[in-house]
Amino acid sequence: MLWKLQHGPTVLFENVDGYDTPVVGNLLNTRDKLAIALDIGPDEVQPRVVHALNNPIEPTVVDEAPWLDVQHPGDVDLTDILPIPVISERDAGRYISAGVLICKDPETGRRNMAICRMQVQGPGQIGVYLAPTHSRGFLQTHRARGTKMDVAVAIGLHPGLLVASQLLTPLDETHVAGGIFQQPVPLARARTVDVEVPTGAEIVLEGVIDPAEEETEGPFGEFPGTYAPQRKNPVIRLTAVSTRERPIFQMIVGGRHPEHLATGAIAREAGLFNAIRSVVPGVRRVLLTEGGTCRFHAVVSIAKRFPGEGRLTIVTAFANQDLIKHVVVVDDDIDLDNPTDVEWAVATRTRGHEDLVVLPGMKSNPVDPMSVDRTITKVGIDATLPVDAPAEARQRVGVPAHVMEDITHRWGDITGNN
Numbered sequence: 001m002l003w004k005l006q007h008g009p010t011v012l013f014e015n016v017d018g019y020d021t022p023v024v025g026n027l028l029n030t031r032d033k034l035a036i037a038l039d040i041g042p043d044e045v046q047p048r049v050v051h052a053l054n055n056p057i058e059p060t061v062v063d064e065a066p067w068l069d070v071q072h073p074g075d076v077d078l079t080d081i082l083p084i085p086v087i088s089e090r091d092a093g094r095y096i097s098a099g100v101l102i103c104k105d106p107e108t109g110r111r112n113m114a115i116c117r118m119q120v121q122g123p124g125q126i127g128v129y130l131a132p133t134h135s136r137g138f139l140q141t142h143r144a145r146g147t148k149m150d151v152a153v154a155i156g157l158h159p160g161l162l163v164a165s166q167l168l169t170p171l172d173e174t175h176v177a178g179g180i181f182q183q184p185v186p187l188a189r190a191r192t193v194d195v196e197v198p199t200g201a202e203i204v205l206e207g208v209i210d211p212a213e214e215e216t217e218g219p220f221g222e223f224p225g226t227y228a229p230q231r232k233n234p235v236i237r238l239t240a241v242s243t244r245e246r247p248i249f250q251m252i253v254g255g256r257h258p259e260h261l262a263t264g265a266i267a268r269e270a271g272l273f274n275a276i277r278s279v280v281p282g283v284r285r286v287l288l289t290e291g292g293t294c295r296f297h298a299v300v301s302i303a304k305r306f307p308g309e310g311r312l313t314i315v316t317a318f319a320n321q322d323l324i325k326h327v328v329v330v331d332d333d334i335d336l337d338n339p340t341d342v343e344w345a346v347a348t349r350t351r352g353h354e355d356l357v358v359l360p361g362m363k364s365n366p367v368d369p370m371s372v373d374r375t376i377t378k379v380g381i382d383a384t385l386p387v388d389a390p391a392e393a394r395q396r397v398g399v400p401a402h403v404m405e406d407i408t409h410r411w412g413d414i415t416g417n418n
């Protein structure tokens with residue numbers, strides 16, 4: 001049903017066969033739903049997340065949280081108490097898909113949040129995929145030190161926290177979440193591990209990852225719209241499971257479903273905007289398109305002030321996110337939400353031998369199905385006009401504005417539809 005609804009309404013499934021716990025999905029399958037959750041306008045979402053990145057607010061740690069109300073042992077069979085679904089056709093089993101993994105850098109104590117797919121492998125055992133970013137880096141430090149990593153998994157968090165977890169930032173994402181909410185996020189200490197978890201969570205799993213232990217995990221339907229293959233991946237050994245009195249289990253449909261795409265896109269767009277703005281002050285907007293799975297393709301509009309800013313935007317985007325492989329840069333008179341307008345800019349404002357940037361051998365992310373030896377060729381199209389282009393080059397063909405206004409005003413009379 002969530003697949004069929006795509007960008008449609010959020011659904012609370014209250015009658016899940018065999019379970020008392022309801023399931024919620026499509027909470028964040030459009031960018032606008034974050035605006036609703038934060039009580040701001042849709043156009044304020046990107047500026048708010050950019051502002052939060054530059055103005056993080058430290059969380060508070062409190063003693064009480066509703067998720068501490070019902071306590072189970074770590075070896076409880078999760079499939080007995082939680083309606084954890086099999087999501088896509090070829091998935092290896094039941095997957096927790098909206099769980100935020102929280103852990104700390106053993107060197108600095110810095111906290112980190114990341115949504116990770118988690119396969120239920122048996123009572124007390126969960127397989128987890130960690131892309132080569134922060135959490136994986138922390139685990140490597142533990143390996144070098146011969147220690148194990150404490151982790152907590154929070155399920156059922158506010159969409160603002162899910163978005164913060166997606167930021168590619170060296171900051172503690174709970175601080176950036178504070179910036180998104182414009183108030184500190186309250187955290188409570190986990191029962192059995194040295195990790196703090198937002199008090200708003202519905203369900204919290206606690207456990208330990210031994211860097212020396214790996215188990216077969218996958219396949220799993222991933223955001224490129226293809227299955228991540230079966231591989232050896234880390235294992236969480238659970239030490240405690242806690243829930244609210246009547247928790248709700250959140251899921252995010254995997255694959256190219258809009259919720260998987262939008263949840264990652266909001267943060268990535270804001271981070272990319274921030275990076276580009278530091279070198280191209282005239283950047284207007286950044287969009288990661290759905291056709292590009294909200295990861296691989298970026299379109300950026302800029303008010304170009306100097307020659308070369310289009311190309312600078314392209315290489316900045318490549319450098320900002322390993323997944324970004326195709327970038328189109330347009331002038332600020334182009335509507336990014338209208339793919340025909342973007343294509344028109346490519347059609348009428350580029351000369352291939354001058355406006356293409358082709359960079360082979362760039363570091364890629366292993367989830368890119370075309371990545372070879374973890375590298376990929378990145379291609380950018382600079383579809384901006386030259387800074388010194390004549391004014392006519394920007395003028396769109398059309399009738400004078402007053403004529404259009406007059407016709408619009410009299411449209412009912414002209415067509416007989418009033």
Ligand SMILES: Cc1cc2nc3c(=O)[nH]c(=O)nc-3n(C[C@H](O)[C@H](O)[C@H](O)COP(=O)(O)O)c2cc1C
Nearest residue numbers: 114115116117129130131133134135166167263264
């Ligand atoms: C629905 C969803 C599922 C995701 N699954 C994974 C995953 O299994 N493993 C992973 O490393 N990242 C996954 N991600 C992406 C990370 O959560 C994201 O890149 C995050 O910023 C990584 O955080 P870190 O750089 O702080 O480690 C997923 C994102 C979403 C929205």
Ligand SMILES: [Mn+2]
Nearest residue numbers: 112113134169
């Ligand atoms: Mn991080």
